[in-house]
Amino acid sequence: METNSSGTSTRPRPGGRSARVRYAVHRAVTELLAEDPAESLTIPVIAARAGVHATTVYRRWGSVPELLSDIATSRFSGDVVVPDTGSLRGDLERWVGQVATDLADPDVLKLMRAAVGTGPLGCDACVADRHAQLAAILDRERSRGGAPPEVERTADLLLGPLYYRAVFIDRPAGPDWARTLVAGLLG
């Protein structure tokens, strides 16, 4: 689909240097967020920390909100493996435990709060992949012949308490406590 039909096209170039710059900028934002959360996260500061010129950041990302959304998307993708324990309850318990462990990292919390502050796009970047994983788990149960609850309801009752505790109460839940949420969902 991305292959150009015309002779002259804009070929993206995900090669060596671009990837290096991208990683350096992501790392710089994470570090700055971890050091001083209340600091004014601005593009010149980010670029200086990353050892990259600010122009590059302006051209590739445009603004801090878009940059944060990009970071959140890549940070919250592929960090949790969808388990396959043979039963829906086992899958959900293990998965919720992983999510809780991930949420216990203070740096993750800071990134998430910053992303939320940029608006709906940043919020969606934090949970989009989680919902995809949940859908995969529920689909597998459905292929087993089971009748799992809806994705929305499952996310509300599992992810809701987890994210609420982490973001608003600033006291992330432990993996074992998180597993008890599954009992509340499946009865």
Add this chain to the structure above:
Amino acid sequence: METNSSGTSTRPRPGGRSARVRYAVHRAVTELLAEDPAESLTIPVIAARAGVHATTVYRRWGSVPELLSDIATSRFSGDVVVPDTGSLRGDLERWVGQVATDLADPDVLKLMRAAVGTGPLGCDACVADRHAQLAAILDRERSRGGAPPEVERTADLLLGPLYYRAVFIDRPAGPDWARTLVAGLLG
């Protein structure tokens, strides 16, 4: 204990004009947040909208995060009346419904996301009074002779899904749906 023991003291002056300025600034921030969420919410812009000089805002609040925390605190205090229906279930159902209705306002969501983005203080400002209300409801049940669940657990299972849906999914729950959460808590 704010009463001065010495003759010369710094008496706060919450009188007419100060209150007017405070209200104007709060209103200005709310308006700006509602108009363009991605806009750079800066103090000169806020002051201009409020018809107040920027110096005043710098002196009274110091920074945008502190201002947002103050606004969130006053916005999320006293907007919900703690009900007394005679039973714990009734109290919780009515209260959760009120919270859900409040969360359905898009402007409230924008304020909350902005406050979250400023760090733990802003987050706490959004939920502190909610927890106080919840504690009052549970205390009343305890005075009736009942054995209600803990405040923390109640907040996790009721406020968690509500806030998660509103903030992250951008699809606030209806009051009637919110009431079903009480069934999941009390069994």
Add this chain to the structure above:
DNA sequence: TCCATATTGCAGTGATCGCTGCGTTTGGTT
């Protein structure tokens, strides 16, 4: 009414931000 002072308005300064041409370097193709 009148006074002490808390609070606001005003003008100005250094610093930083966001952004834009232009030349250089790198990556992928032929």
Add this chain to the structure above:
DNA sequence: AACCAAACGCAGCGATCACTGCAATATGGA
């Protein structure tokens, strides 16, 4: 190896920001 376009570095511009003395005004009590 040679070529071309994409991505990056560089220098500089206008605009805005955060902040600070000093003067003026409003507020609450005597």
